[in-house]
Amino acid sequence: MRRSWVSIFTVYAPMLGVPVLLFLYMITNLLHLSIVSRIFLSLIMLGLIVFGLMSFRDVFIDREKPYNYIHLNEREATAAAYQEKGKDDGSRSVEFEVKRFNPATKMLESELFRTRVHRFSTVLDALLDIKEKEDNTLAIRYSCRMGICGSCAMVVNGKPVLACETNVLQNSGEGRIVVSPMLGHPLLKDLVTDFDDFFERHRSIKPHLVRNDIEEKYSAQKEYPQSREELSKYLPFSYCIMCGLCVDACPVVNTNPSFIGPQALAQVQRYYADSRDQLGDRRLEMVDRLEDVWDCEFAGACSLVCPKGVDPAFAIQLLKAEIVRKDIAGK
Numbered sequence: 001m002r003r004s005w006v007s008i009f010t011v012y013a014p015m016l017g018v019p020v021l022l023f024l025y026m027i028t029n030l031l032h033l034s035i036v037s038r039i040f041l042s043l044i045m046l047g048l049i050v051f052g053l054m055s056f057r058d059v060f061i062d063r064e065k066p067y068n069y070i071h072l073n074e075r076e077a078t079a080a081a082y083q084e085k086g087k088d089d090g091s092r093s094v095e096f097e098v099k100r101f102n103p104a105t106k107m108l109e110s111e112l113f114r115t116r117v118h119r120f121s122t123v124l125d126a127l128l129d130i131k132e133k134e135d136n137t138l139a140i141r142y143s144c145r146m147g148i149c150g151s152c153a154m155v156v157n158g159k160p161v162l163a164c165e166t167n168v169l170q171n172s173g174e175g176r177i178v179v180s181p182m183l184g185h186p187l188l189k190d191l192v193t194d195f196d197d198f199f200e201r202h203r204s205i206k207p208h209l210v211r212n213d214i215e216e217k218y219s220a221q222k223e224y225p226q227s228r229e230e231l232s233k234y235l236p237f238s239y240c241i242m243c244g245l246c247v248d249a250c251p252v253v254n255t256n257p258s259f260i261g262p263q264a265l266a267q268v269q270r271y272y273a274d275s276r277d278q279l280g281d282r283r284l285e286m287v288d289r290l291e292d293v294w295d296c297e298f299a300g301a302c303s304l305v306c307p308k309g310v311d312p313a314f315a316i317q318l319l320k321a322e323i324v325r326k327d328i329a330g331k
C-alpha cells in the first residue's frame, strides 16, 4: 500500500518524537548551554531528523513500487467498486491494434491488445498499461508525457500525433484504435523510429544564433533587446519540439528522401528572421536548392499535424519569397 506523508507524521514522528526530545534535553543539560544555544541546537537536530525521515521515505517506502503501478491499480479498484454498485465510472475497455515493426523480418506485424481506459487516458497511458500488464517487450519512446519533449510521436488511426496528447476515448470510435510507428523515419523496433538522420538535417542548417564576433559570447558587454515586432517574426517557428511529425506527414519527404524536410526548413526561417543572427543571406543560400526549399509542393500536411502550431509550410513560403525578392533586387 502507498504510504503517505500523513503516516510519516502520525505514526513515525510521535514514535520517535518523545525519545528525541528527552535526548535533546539531556544533552543540552549536560553541556550547560545557554537557553539560546539550547534552542539553536535543538532546531538543528530536529531539522536533521526530519531530513533523515524524508530520505528514509524516499528510498525505502515510495520506491517499493513505481508510481504508475500504484496509479493503475487504484484506477482498477475504483472501476471495480463502481461496477459492483451498478454505476458507470466512465471507464471503457478499448481494443488496441498495435502495428509493431519486427527488425528481424523487417515487417509490420499487427497485434491486438485490450485495456481499460478512463476519459482522460491518453494513447501513451494505454500503451504503458499494455506494456506493464500484457507485453513488456513492446517498445515505445517517451519522456515528458506532456507534449514537451517530442519523443512519443507515432501514428494513431492514420494520423501522425503525439501519443501523450491524444485522448483514447475521443479516437476509439467503436472501441477500437489503431497505432503504428511513423513511416517517414527509419524503423527500429515496434513503435520506435530512428531520428539520427532527422537530427543531422536539423544540425546541418546551423540551428543557433551566429554572430560575427565569435568571442562575444565569452565577454558580452551588452544585452540585445528586441522589439515586439522583431520577436513576432521568429517566435512561432521557435516552438518546434523536434517531434518529427511534420516530416512523417510530408508527401515530398516520403517520395524524395533527399528533400531536407519541413522541420529543418522551418528552423532556417526561425534563425533568418531573428534580428540577433548575423548569418543573413548565407542562411538563404544554404537552402536555395532544388532538394531544399524548391522541392516543397506546399501540400501543407506538415502544418496540419504540427502539435505546436509551428506552421512549417508557411515558413517555407516565406523563405521562397525572400529568396526571390533578393534575387530580383540583386539584378
Ligand code: SF4
Pocket (backbone or CB within 6 Å): 150, 239, 240, 241, 242, 243, 244, 245, 246, 247, 262, 263, 266, 302, 305, 306, 307, 308, 309, 310, 311, 312
Ligand atoms: S515543426 Fe512541428 S511537427 Fe515539425 S518537428 Fe517541429 S514541432 Fe514537430
Ligand code: FES
Pocket (backbone or CB within 6 Å): 142, 143, 144, 145, 146, 147, 148, 149, 150, 151, 152, 153, 162, 163, 164, 165
Ligand atoms: S512524451 Fe514528451 S511529447 Fe509525448
